[in-house]
Amino acid sequence: MCGSLLNVCKSLLDKNIHCQKISESFFEASVKSEEILRNMSIPIDLNDKNILIQNAITSLNSKVVSHNSSLLAPIAVDVILKITDINKDRNVDLNNIRIVKKLGGTIEDTExxxxxxxxxxxxxxxxxxxxxxxxxxxxxxxxxxxxxxxxxxxxxxxxxxxxxxxxxxxxxxxxxxxxxxxxxxxxxxxxxxxxxxxxxxxxxxxxxxxxxxxxxxxxxxxxxxxxxxxxxxxxxxxxxxxxxxxxxxxxxxxxxxxxxxxxxxxxxxxxxxxxxxxxxxxSNNLMLDEAERSLHDALCVVRSLIKEKAILPGGAAPEMELSQKLYQWANTLKGSKQICVKAFSDALELIPYTLAENAGLSPLHIVTELRNKHAEGHKYYGINIRTGTISNMIDENVIQPLLVTSTAIKLATETVMMILKIDDTVICR
Structure with a gap:
């Protein structure tokens, strides 16, 4: 996302738009994005373990140990819930969780x-x-x-x-x-x-x-x-x-x-x-290390839900909805700010494009179809990589924490703003 934003920055600088103006516009777009995401999000009840498990499964589906996601996801949820009071705590200290690796057996033997x-x-x-x-x-x-x-x-x-x-x-x-x-x-x-x-x-x-x-x-x-x-x-x-x-x-x-x-x-x-x-x-060190990384990712996802009790659809649906809403909002702005916000919205389409490409689908066809669905008001529609089609991600149980998407956009924008402040570089050994 950061790389995509930097690419559009280059085209904006070529149009003689000052980098300070670009930074200000991107910051406003980032704030507006968080507002759009909150309106799009679905509040959850942390007492419903199935929601937490489904979010953890979504994070594990892209891993080498995806075939064990139905085992590792409940473990991640149970571990977090055992050390957290969901009615009081707003954060989880992962230092209170110790993962000990032991060679031999299978992932099913994890306890x-x-x-x-x-x-x-x-x-x-x-x-x-x-x-x-x-x-x-x-x-x-x-x-x-x-x-x-x-x-x-x-x-x-x-x-x-x-x-x-x-x-x-x-x-x-x-x-x-x-x-x-x-x-x-x-x-x-x-x-x-x-x-x-x-x-x-x-x-x-x-x-x-x-x-x-x-x-x-x-x-x-x-x-x-x-x-x-x-x-x-x-x-x-x-x-x-x-x-x-x-x-x-x-x-x-x-x-x-x-x-x-x-x-x-x-x-x-x-x-x-x-x-x-x-x-x-x-059974081997490779799988052991991969299982540890995957379990840590699942723990981080559940922790995100403790911090922010809301979810979003997966399958690049939030990014496409943001792109559409920001483009509409940009039409209410004037001058170079409108151009910068539209460029910001265009950069967000890289996420669905990359997802379709990695799934072996036709990116142009899929992204165009997804854009049309969101233009019709289907804000929960995303890319279903299992079927290679566009479908409702909430119905498919492909969900992710609100905090993950909002933090990614915020950090990417802040990084781009910091890079734009650099006037010159000095090459050194």
Missing amino acids: IVDGLIFTSNKISKRAHGIKNLSEAKIGLIQFCLSLPKTDMDNTVVVKDYNSMDKLLREERLIIGKMIKKIASTGCNLLLIQKSILRDAVNDLALDFLAKAKIMVIKDIEREDIEFISKTCNCVPIASLDYFTPDKLGYAESVVTESIGYGEIVKITGVESKNTISVLLRA
Whole structure:
């Protein structure tokens, strides 16, 4: 859309219309477009899950995983509704949703977990270690359970076996005291943040933790700390001195399951109701990555409906209706402003043209037919790519959020206005 607007700007500049006049006219056209879209939109009730699911399906139909849209769309809707109060909230924080990818199985095996999920590469495996817990007390630490490193200029020289034995005893003593302090708080599940300087936890510490019946999940990424803290209602602890019972979180159940090509740990029965996890499954990495992107798009669509409780028909119907209405409105204007607004309306026809072209249809024939339908007052008619004809998009359940179209036009217009303000460019290396 932005490129189409820039193309018509070039023709307007060739007619010696000043760029400031073009910017002002485009801004007015953008404001008028939002008014037209609101009049065209259909209010929805967020308690009607079918409307939300249908919008999510529309966004998934153009994806590689479109054949799984009937599965992923309800998941996207359920996830949003679980962390949102639709009667109060006007936005959804997608940072409260954690998508965990697991290779193996199919997309049909994807599930929602009301808690946390950790994959096999983060699970500490010891012969006498525990794998399942009930009534877990969770500690989240950001310090290392290993010996401190010396400075770069210092060295430790061991000259005989007695010194070596003393060094090893001292290591066991230091690590043992650390584990004893952790165990004294009642902690039985320890989450350890990944360290870039040294091992966050060494083998000796893992053995001591296993003997103390403390389950360990290591290599927690820094960006996941806030989500884990919010989910388990625990406080990240940066020093052993501050490891106290009041900073521990709680979960009813911790279960290790073998799925796909490894194991996962599910932590459920947590206190927080504002976060949720999705275990995404697929048979190969390509499908797994594509499913993640598609699910994220579906989540964004549902979030748009939470922000703006209204829908529009799909199939390029809004853009064609805007083009028609703006052209009629332009006839009420005078001078160069009329020319600029008409150029703006012409640029919007690129959307139905491109949609028809991508669907393998004849763009000229389809766009002309669609233009005639809208001229007759059929504002909900759009391009049905399944049948290759023009039909009522509302009847076909091809719908999209109002916020998506209005934001696209607004941002495209603002970008063009910004580019028009550029007087000259300097080439640099």
